[in-house]
Amino acid sequence: MPLPKPHGGRLVNRTLSCERREAAEKEAKELPRLKLREELLSDLRNIAHGIYSPLEGFLCQDDFENVLFEKRLADDTPWTIPIILDISHEERERLELQEGDALTLCDGSGREIALMHVESIYSYNKEEFAEKVFLTTDKAHPGVAKVYELGELLLGGEIEMFGEVEPPFSRFYLRPVETRVLFKERGWRTVAGFQTRNVPHLGHEYVQKTALTFVDGIFINPVIGKKKSGDFKDEVILAAYETLLCNYYLKENAVMSILPMEMRYAGPREAIHHAIIRKNFGCTHFIVGRDHAGVGSYYSPYAAQEIFSEFPDLGIVPVFFKSFFYCRKCMTVVNEKICPHGEEFRISFSGTEIREMLLRGEVPPPEIMRPEVAEVVRRWENPFVS
Protein backbone atom coordinates (compact mmCIF):
# COMPACT_ATOMS: atom_id res chain seq x y z
CA MET A 1 0.00 0.00 0.00
CA PRO A 2 1.74 3.21 -1.14
CA LEU A 3 1.36 6.47 0.79
CA PRO A 4 -1.66 8.34 -0.55
CA LYS A 5 -1.28 10.88 -3.30
CA PRO A 6 -1.65 14.45 -2.06
CA HIS A 7 -5.15 15.90 -2.12
CA GLY A 8 -5.99 16.85 -5.70
CA GLY A 9 -3.25 14.55 -6.98
CA ARG A 10 -0.19 16.79 -6.72
CA LEU A 11 1.83 18.25 -3.87
CA VAL A 12 1.77 21.99 -4.35
CA ASN A 13 4.98 23.96 -4.01
CA ARG A 14 4.57 27.72 -4.22
CA THR A 15 8.02 28.60 -2.91
CA LEU A 16 10.23 30.15 -5.53
CA SER A 17 13.47 28.62 -6.68
CA CYS A 18 16.68 30.64 -6.23
CA GLU A 19 16.65 31.81 -9.86
CA ARG A 20 13.08 33.17 -9.72
CA ARG A 21 13.49 34.48 -6.20
CA GLU A 22 15.80 37.35 -7.03
CA ALA A 23 13.50 38.68 -9.75
CA ALA A 24 10.45 38.31 -7.50
CA GLU A 25 12.14 40.20 -4.68
CA LYS A 26 12.92 43.04 -7.07
CA GLU A 27 9.34 43.03 -8.41
CA ALA A 28 7.96 43.04 -4.86
CA LYS A 29 9.65 46.34 -4.07
CA GLU A 30 7.60 48.10 -6.77
CA LEU A 31 4.20 46.72 -5.79
CA PRO A 32 1.58 47.78 -3.25
CA ARG A 33 2.18 46.06 0.08
CA LEU A 34 -0.20 44.33 2.45
CA LYS A 35 0.83 43.31 5.97
CA LEU A 36 -0.55 39.94 7.07
CA ARG A 37 -1.63 38.94 10.56
CA GLU A 38 0.13 35.98 12.16
CA GLU A 39 -2.65 33.50 11.31
CA LEU A 40 -2.69 34.64 7.65
CA LEU A 41 1.07 34.14 7.49
CA SER A 42 0.51 30.58 8.68
CA ASP A 43 -2.07 30.03 5.94
CA LEU A 44 0.31 31.55 3.40
CA ARG A 45 3.10 29.18 4.45
CA ASN A 46 0.71 26.23 4.46
CA ILE A 47 -0.31 27.01 0.88
CA ALA A 48 3.29 27.52 -0.24
CA HIS A 49 4.53 24.30 1.38
CA GLY A 50 1.71 22.13 0.04
CA ILE A 51 0.04 21.53 3.39
CA TYR A 52 -3.16 22.88 1.82
CA SER A 53 -2.69 21.10 -1.55
CA PRO A 54 -4.35 21.53 -4.04
CA LEU A 55 -4.71 25.23 -3.11
CA GLU A 56 -2.20 27.45 -4.89
CA GLY A 57 -3.42 30.64 -3.29
CA PHE A 58 -6.22 32.21 -1.30
CA LEU A 59 -9.69 31.23 -2.49
CA CYS A 60 -11.25 33.08 -5.41
CA GLN A 61 -14.96 33.77 -5.36
CA ASP A 62 -16.13 30.63 -7.19
CA ASP A 63 -14.12 28.35 -4.92
CA PHE A 64 -15.17 30.29 -1.82
CA GLU A 65 -18.86 29.99 -2.63
CA ASN A 66 -18.55 26.36 -3.56
CA VAL A 67 -16.76 25.60 -0.29
CA LEU A 68 -19.45 27.42 1.64
CA PHE A 69 -22.43 25.78 -0.04
CA GLU A 70 -21.09 22.43 -1.28
CA LYS A 71 -18.09 21.77 1.01
CA ARG A 72 -16.06 21.35 -2.17
CA LEU A 73 -13.87 23.46 -4.42
CA ALA A 74 -15.34 24.56 -7.74
CA ASP A 75 -13.78 21.50 -9.42
CA ASP A 76 -15.63 19.25 -6.91
CA THR A 77 -12.56 18.36 -4.81
CA PRO A 78 -13.57 18.04 -1.14
CA TRP A 79 -12.69 21.20 0.83
CA THR A 80 -14.58 22.47 3.84
CA ILE A 81 -12.80 25.47 5.39
CA PRO A 82 -12.47 28.70 3.37
CA ILE A 83 -8.82 29.75 3.23
CA ILE A 84 -9.26 33.44 2.68
CA LEU A 85 -7.44 36.76 2.73
CA ASP A 86 -9.61 39.60 4.00
CA ILE A 87 -9.14 43.30 3.46
CA SER A 88 -11.15 46.41 4.36
CA HIS A 89 -12.59 48.84 1.79
CA GLU A 90 -10.15 51.46 3.10
CA GLU A 91 -7.16 49.19 2.57
CA ARG A 92 -8.33 48.39 -0.93
CA GLU A 93 -8.58 52.12 -1.69
CA ARG A 94 -5.18 52.81 -0.17
CA LEU A 95 -3.64 50.07 -2.31
CA GLU A 96 -5.69 51.10 -5.38
CA LEU A 97 -6.17 47.42 -5.92
CA GLN A 98 -7.96 45.97 -8.97
CA GLU A 99 -8.48 42.43 -10.16
CA GLY A 100 -5.45 41.44 -12.23
CA ASP A 101 -3.00 43.42 -10.08
CA ALA A 102 -0.06 41.93 -8.24
CA LEU A 103 0.48 42.57 -4.56
CA THR A 104 3.36 42.12 -2.14
CA LEU A 105 2.47 40.27 1.05
CA CYS A 106 4.55 41.19 4.11
CA ASP A 107 4.92 39.91 7.65
CA GLY A 108 4.12 42.00 10.72
CA SER A 109 7.49 43.74 10.60
CA GLY A 110 6.99 44.78 6.96
CA ARG A 111 9.41 42.20 5.54
CA GLU A 112 8.42 41.10 2.02
CA ILE A 113 7.39 37.45 1.96
CA ALA A 114 5.36 36.67 -1.13
CA LEU A 115 3.76 37.90 -4.31
CA MET A 116 0.07 37.52 -4.85
CA HIS A 117 -1.66 37.65 -8.22
CA VAL A 118 -5.05 39.08 -7.34
CA GLU A 119 -7.57 37.34 -9.57
CA SER A 120 -10.68 38.04 -7.59
CA ILE A 121 -11.87 40.78 -5.21
CA TYR A 122 -15.26 40.07 -3.75
CA SER A 123 -17.64 40.82 -0.94
CA TYR A 124 -19.36 38.16 1.11
CA ASN A 125 -22.08 37.76 3.66
CA LYS A 126 -20.60 37.23 7.14
CA GLU A 127 -23.75 35.76 8.60
CA GLU A 128 -23.98 33.22 5.79
CA PHE A 129 -20.28 32.41 6.21
CA ALA A 130 -20.74 31.78 9.95
CA GLU A 131 -23.92 29.77 9.50
CA LYS A 132 -22.44 27.51 6.81
CA VAL A 133 -19.00 26.91 8.32
CA PHE A 134 -19.75 27.01 12.05
CA LEU A 135 -23.43 26.04 11.95
CA THR A 136 -24.21 29.01 14.17
CA THR A 137 -24.18 32.80 14.04
CA ASP A 138 -23.66 33.09 17.79
CA LYS A 139 -20.86 35.57 18.36
CA ALA A 140 -19.87 33.74 21.54
CA HIS A 141 -18.45 31.04 19.27
CA PRO A 142 -14.74 31.96 18.82
CA GLY A 143 -14.75 31.12 15.10
CA VAL A 144 -17.89 33.16 14.46
CA ALA A 145 -16.51 36.10 16.45
CA LYS A 146 -13.45 35.99 14.20
CA VAL A 147 -15.60 36.10 11.04
CA TYR A 148 -17.30 39.27 12.25
CA GLU A 149 -13.86 40.87 12.80
CA LEU A 150 -12.75 40.22 9.20
CA GLY A 151 -12.52 42.93 6.55
CA GLU A 152 -15.50 43.37 4.22
CA LEU A 153 -13.70 42.15 1.10
CA LEU A 154 -11.81 38.99 0.20
CA LEU A 155 -8.87 38.70 -2.16
CA GLY A 156 -8.38 35.52 -4.14
CA GLY A 157 -5.44 34.44 -6.25
CA GLU A 158 -2.24 32.44 -6.49
CA ILE A 159 0.74 33.22 -4.31
CA GLU A 160 4.47 32.78 -4.78
CA MET A 161 6.53 32.77 -1.60
CA PHE A 162 10.12 33.94 -1.78
CA GLY A 163 10.86 34.79 1.85
CA GLU A 164 11.01 32.13 4.53
CA VAL A 165 8.35 32.57 7.17
CA GLU A 166 10.03 30.81 10.05
CA PRO A 167 7.34 29.13 12.12
CA PRO A 168 7.59 29.16 15.89
CA PHE A 169 9.23 26.01 17.31
CA SER A 170 10.80 25.47 13.89
CA ARG A 171 12.86 22.47 15.03
CA PHE A 172 9.55 20.60 15.15
CA TYR A 173 8.33 21.84 11.78
CA LEU A 174 8.24 19.49 8.79
CA ARG A 175 6.75 20.11 5.37
CA PRO A 176 4.74 17.38 3.58
CA VAL A 177 7.65 16.77 1.24
CA GLU A 178 9.74 16.00 4.34
CA THR A 179 7.23 13.84 6.19
CA ARG A 180 6.74 11.80 3.02
CA VAL A 181 10.49 11.11 2.81
CA LEU A 182 10.56 10.38 6.54
CA PHE A 183 7.70 7.87 6.35
CA LYS A 184 9.34 6.20 3.37
CA GLU A 185 12.72 6.00 5.12
CA ARG A 186 11.07 4.43 8.15
CA GLY A 187 9.39 1.87 5.92
CA TRP A 188 5.88 2.97 6.92
CA ARG A 189 3.21 2.04 4.40
CA THR A 190 0.32 2.96 6.65
CA VAL A 191 0.33 6.01 8.90
CA ALA A 192 -2.34 7.32 11.26
CA GLY A 193 -2.45 11.08 11.72
CA PHE A 194 -3.37 12.44 15.13
CA GLN A 195 -4.52 16.03 15.50
CA THR A 196 -4.20 17.65 18.91
CA ARG A 197 -4.32 20.97 20.73
CA ASN A 198 -3.94 19.46 24.20
CA VAL A 199 -1.30 18.00 26.46
CA PRO A 200 -1.63 14.23 26.28
CA HIS A 201 -3.59 12.29 28.87
CA LEU A 202 -3.91 8.53 29.01
CA GLY A 203 -6.98 8.63 26.78
CA HIS A 204 -4.99 10.19 23.95
CA GLU A 205 -2.25 7.61 24.41
CA TYR A 206 -4.83 4.82 24.35
CA VAL A 207 -6.28 6.09 21.05
CA GLN A 208 -2.87 6.52 19.44
CA LYS A 209 -1.64 3.10 20.55
CA THR A 210 -4.86 1.39 19.53
CA ALA A 211 -4.40 2.86 16.05
CA LEU A 212 -0.76 1.77 16.12
CA THR A 213 -1.81 -1.85 16.50
CA PHE A 214 -2.99 -1.86 12.89
CA VAL A 215 -0.85 0.79 11.17
CA ASP A 216 2.93 1.08 10.79
CA GLY A 217 3.35 4.51 12.33
CA ILE A 218 1.62 7.27 14.25
CA PHE A 219 2.06 10.88 13.18
CA ILE A 220 1.29 13.22 16.09
CA ASN A 221 0.67 16.66 14.69
CA PRO A 222 -0.20 19.34 17.28
CA VAL A 223 -1.71 22.56 16.01
CA ILE A 224 0.47 25.49 17.00
CA GLY A 225 -0.82 29.03 16.78
CA LYS A 226 -3.65 31.26 17.86
CA LYS A 227 -6.01 29.48 20.23
CA LYS A 228 -8.78 30.44 22.56
CA SER A 229 -8.32 31.39 26.16
CA GLY A 230 -8.09 28.34 28.43
CA ASP A 231 -6.36 26.12 25.83
CA PHE A 232 -2.88 24.85 26.68
CA LYS A 233 0.06 27.02 25.60
CA ASP A 234 1.96 25.68 22.61
CA GLU A 235 5.24 25.27 24.49
CA VAL A 236 3.49 23.20 27.17
CA ILE A 237 1.92 20.87 24.60
CA LEU A 238 5.26 20.29 22.90
CA ALA A 239 7.19 19.69 26.11
CA ALA A 240 4.50 17.29 27.33
CA TYR A 241 4.53 15.29 24.08
CA GLU A 242 8.32 15.15 23.96
CA THR A 243 8.27 13.62 27.44
CA LEU A 244 5.51 11.16 26.59
CA LEU A 245 7.21 10.01 23.39
CA CYS A 246 10.56 9.66 25.09
CA ASN A 247 9.17 7.51 27.92
CA TYR A 248 6.30 5.53 26.46
CA TYR A 249 6.69 5.13 22.68
CA LEU A 250 8.99 3.21 20.40
CA LYS A 251 11.05 5.73 18.47
CA GLU A 252 10.70 3.73 15.27
CA ASN A 253 6.93 3.99 15.03
CA ALA A 254 6.04 7.44 16.34
CA VAL A 255 6.79 10.90 14.98
CA MET A 256 5.74 14.32 16.17
CA SER A 257 5.89 17.51 14.16
CA ILE A 258 3.89 20.70 14.45
CA LEU A 259 1.20 22.23 12.29
CA PRO A 260 1.33 26.02 12.56
CA MET A 261 -2.27 26.97 11.93
CA GLU A 262 -5.07 28.78 13.64
CA MET A 263 -7.77 26.62 15.24
CA ARG A 264 -11.19 27.57 13.85
CA TYR A 265 -13.31 25.40 16.19
CA ALA A 266 -15.55 24.54 13.24
CA GLY A 267 -16.24 21.01 14.52
CA PRO A 268 -17.32 18.69 11.67
CA ARG A 269 -16.07 20.87 8.81
CA GLU A 270 -12.73 21.31 10.53
CA ALA A 271 -12.41 17.55 11.02
CA ILE A 272 -12.50 17.13 7.23
CA HIS A 273 -9.98 19.96 6.86
CA HIS A 274 -7.67 18.29 9.38
CA ALA A 275 -7.96 14.97 7.54
CA ILE A 276 -7.08 16.57 4.18
CA ILE A 277 -3.99 18.19 5.70
CA ARG A 278 -2.80 14.85 7.14
CA LYS A 279 -3.39 13.18 3.77
CA ASN A 280 -1.03 15.77 2.30
CA PHE A 281 1.56 14.89 4.94
CA GLY A 282 1.31 11.28 3.72
CA CYS A 283 -1.07 9.73 6.26
CA THR A 284 -3.29 6.87 5.15
CA HIS A 285 -5.56 7.12 8.22
CA PHE A 286 -6.83 9.93 10.39
CA ILE A 287 -8.05 9.60 13.96
CA VAL A 288 -11.32 11.33 14.81
CA GLY A 289 -12.46 11.27 18.41
CA ARG A 290 -15.38 12.72 20.27
CA ASP A 291 -16.23 16.38 19.52
CA HIS A 292 -13.24 16.84 17.21
CA ALA A 293 -12.37 20.55 16.79
CA GLY A 294 -15.47 21.46 18.75
CA VAL A 295 -16.02 24.15 21.31
CA GLY A 296 -18.71 24.48 23.99
CA SER A 297 -21.79 22.53 22.99
CA TYR A 298 -22.20 23.83 19.44
CA TYR A 299 -21.80 20.39 17.84
CA SER A 300 -23.18 17.02 18.78
CA PRO A 301 -20.46 14.73 20.20
CA TYR A 302 -20.07 12.63 17.04
CA ALA A 303 -21.00 15.18 14.33
CA ALA A 304 -17.33 15.35 13.33
CA GLN A 305 -17.40 11.61 12.61
CA GLU A 306 -20.76 11.61 10.84
CA ILE A 307 -19.69 14.24 8.29
CA PHE A 308 -17.17 11.80 6.78
CA SER A 309 -20.05 9.89 5.20
CA GLU A 310 -20.49 12.89 2.86
CA PHE A 311 -16.97 12.37 1.50
CA PRO A 312 -16.48 8.88 0.12
CA ASP A 313 -13.88 10.40 -2.21
CA LEU A 314 -11.72 11.96 0.52
CA GLY A 315 -8.74 9.64 -0.02
CA ILE A 316 -7.85 9.09 3.63
CA VAL A 317 -9.44 6.57 5.97
CA PRO A 318 -11.03 8.06 9.08
CA VAL A 319 -10.65 6.03 12.26
CA PHE A 320 -13.42 6.76 14.71
CA PHE A 321 -13.15 6.46 18.46
CA LYS A 322 -15.93 6.59 21.01
CA SER A 323 -15.52 8.40 24.28
CA PHE A 324 -12.91 6.71 26.45
CA PHE A 325 -12.29 6.64 30.19
CA TYR A 326 -10.35 4.81 32.88
CA CYS A 327 -12.28 1.94 34.43
CA ARG A 328 -11.28 1.07 37.97
CA LYS A 329 -12.66 -2.44 37.52
CA CYS A 330 -10.89 -3.09 34.18
CA MET A 331 -7.88 -1.24 35.62
CA THR A 332 -7.11 0.29 32.24
CA VAL A 333 -8.29 2.85 29.70
CA VAL A 334 -11.35 1.57 27.83
CA ASN A 335 -14.36 2.85 25.95
CA GLU A 336 -18.07 2.17 26.16
CA LYS A 337 -17.81 -0.40 23.40
CA ILE A 338 -15.49 -2.70 25.34
CA CYS A 339 -16.16 -2.04 29.04
CA PRO A 340 -19.15 -3.77 30.68
CA HIS A 341 -18.86 -1.95 34.03
CA GLY A 342 -21.01 0.82 35.42
CA GLU A 343 -20.43 4.55 35.52
CA GLU A 344 -19.41 4.33 39.19
CA PHE A 345 -16.11 2.73 38.15
CA ARG A 346 -15.27 5.34 35.53
CA ILE A 347 -12.76 8.16 35.73
CA SER A 348 -13.35 10.52 32.83
CA PHE A 349 -10.70 12.44 30.93
CA SER A 350 -12.51 15.72 31.17
CA GLY A 351 -10.34 18.55 29.87
CA THR A 352 -12.13 20.96 32.18
CA GLU A 353 -11.41 18.82 35.24
CA ILE A 354 -7.75 18.35 34.30
CA ARG A 355 -7.44 22.10 33.77
CA GLU A 356 -9.02 22.87 37.15
CA MET A 357 -6.81 20.33 38.87
CA LEU A 358 -3.69 21.92 37.40
CA LEU A 359 -4.86 25.42 38.26
CA ARG A 360 -5.38 24.31 41.86
CA GLY A 361 -1.79 23.08 41.85
CA GLU A 362 -2.86 19.43 42.06
CA VAL A 363 -1.18 16.59 40.20
CA PRO A 364 -3.60 14.70 37.95
CA PRO A 365 -3.70 11.05 39.09
CA PRO A 366 -1.72 8.44 37.10
CA GLU A 367 -5.00 6.93 35.85
CA ILE A 368 -5.47 10.18 33.91
CA MET A 369 -2.01 11.48 33.08
CA ARG A 370 1.47 9.97 33.05
CA PRO A 371 3.38 11.30 36.10
CA GLU A 372 6.27 12.45 33.87
CA VAL A 373 3.85 14.43 31.69
CA ALA A 374 2.07 15.94 34.70
CA GLU A 375 5.43 16.99 36.12
CA VAL A 376 6.39 18.76 32.90
CA VAL A 377 3.06 20.61 32.72
CA ARG A 378 3.36 21.70 36.36
CA ARG A 379 6.64 23.46 35.58
CA TRP A 380 4.57 26.30 34.15
CA GLU A 381 2.95 28.59 36.66
CA ASN A 382 0.13 29.09 34.17
CA PRO A 383 0.17 26.50 31.37
CA PHE A 384 -2.94 28.00 29.71
CA VAL A 385 -3.55 30.70 27.14
CA SER A 386 -5.02 33.70 28.95
Added chain:
Amino acid sequence: MGEEKEKKFKTITIPASLFKKIEERIKGTEFTSVASYVTYVLREVVEEEEEEVPFSEEDEEKVKERLKALGYLD
Protein backbone atom coordinates in the same frame (compact mmCIF):
# COMPACT_ATOMS: atom_id res chain seq x y z
CA MET B 1 -26.92 27.90 -8.27
CA GLY B 2 -28.51 25.93 -11.15
CA GLU B 3 -26.96 28.05 -13.92
CA GLU B 4 -23.67 28.23 -12.04
CA LYS B 5 -23.64 24.46 -11.71
CA GLU B 6 -24.15 24.10 -15.45
CA LYS B 7 -21.03 26.22 -16.01
CA LYS B 8 -18.93 24.01 -13.73
CA PHE B 9 -20.24 20.61 -14.79
CA LYS B 10 -20.62 19.03 -18.20
CA THR B 11 -22.89 16.22 -19.25
CA ILE B 12 -21.43 13.03 -20.65
CA THR B 13 -23.29 9.92 -21.66
CA ILE B 14 -22.60 6.36 -20.64
CA PRO B 15 -24.38 3.16 -21.70
CA ALA B 16 -27.61 2.58 -19.80
CA SER B 17 -26.47 -0.92 -18.83
CA LEU B 18 -23.32 0.47 -17.23
CA PHE B 19 -25.36 3.13 -15.47
CA LYS B 20 -27.58 0.40 -14.01
CA LYS B 21 -24.57 -1.61 -12.86
CA ILE B 22 -23.11 1.43 -11.12
CA GLU B 23 -26.46 2.16 -9.51
CA GLU B 24 -26.38 -1.35 -8.07
CA ARG B 25 -22.76 -1.02 -7.00
CA ILE B 26 -23.24 2.18 -4.98
CA LYS B 27 -26.23 0.86 -3.06
CA GLY B 28 -25.30 0.81 0.61
CA THR B 29 -22.18 2.92 0.02
CA GLU B 30 -21.70 6.58 0.85
CA PHE B 31 -21.93 7.62 -2.80
CA THR B 32 -25.25 9.35 -3.28
CA SER B 33 -25.38 9.30 -7.08
CA VAL B 34 -23.91 7.58 -10.12
CA ALA B 35 -22.41 10.95 -11.10
CA SER B 36 -20.48 11.32 -7.83
CA TYR B 37 -19.15 7.76 -8.13
CA VAL B 38 -18.11 8.16 -11.77
CA THR B 39 -16.43 11.51 -10.97
CA TYR B 40 -14.50 9.85 -8.14
CA VAL B 41 -13.32 6.94 -10.30
CA LEU B 42 -12.35 9.16 -13.21
CA ARG B 43 -10.51 11.58 -10.95
CA GLU B 44 -8.51 8.68 -9.49
CA VAL B 45 -7.62 7.43 -12.97
CA VAL B 46 -6.64 10.86 -14.26
CA GLU B 47 -4.53 11.66 -11.17
CA GLU B 48 -2.82 8.29 -11.44
CA GLU B 49 -1.80 9.09 -14.99
CA GLU B 50 -0.66 12.63 -14.26
CA GLU B 51 3.09 12.85 -13.94
CA GLU B 52 4.30 14.10 -10.56
CA VAL B 53 6.99 16.75 -10.85
CA PRO B 54 10.06 14.57 -10.33
CA PHE B 55 11.72 14.89 -6.97
CA SER B 56 15.41 14.68 -7.77
CA GLU B 57 17.81 12.51 -5.80
CA GLU B 58 19.62 15.68 -4.83
CA ASP B 59 16.41 17.18 -3.41
CA GLU B 60 15.71 13.98 -1.52
CA GLU B 61 19.22 13.98 -0.06
CA LYS B 62 18.73 17.57 1.12
CA VAL B 63 15.51 16.54 2.85
CA LYS B 64 17.23 13.59 4.49
CA GLU B 65 20.02 15.85 5.73
CA ARG B 66 17.49 18.17 7.36
CA LEU B 67 15.64 15.23 8.89
CA LYS B 68 18.91 13.96 10.32
CA ALA B 69 19.88 17.38 11.64
CA LEU B 70 16.52 17.62 13.42
CA GLY B 71 16.87 14.14 14.89
CA TYR B 72 14.06 12.53 12.88
CA LEU B 73 16.44 10.16 11.09
CA ASP B 74 19.57 8.45 12.42
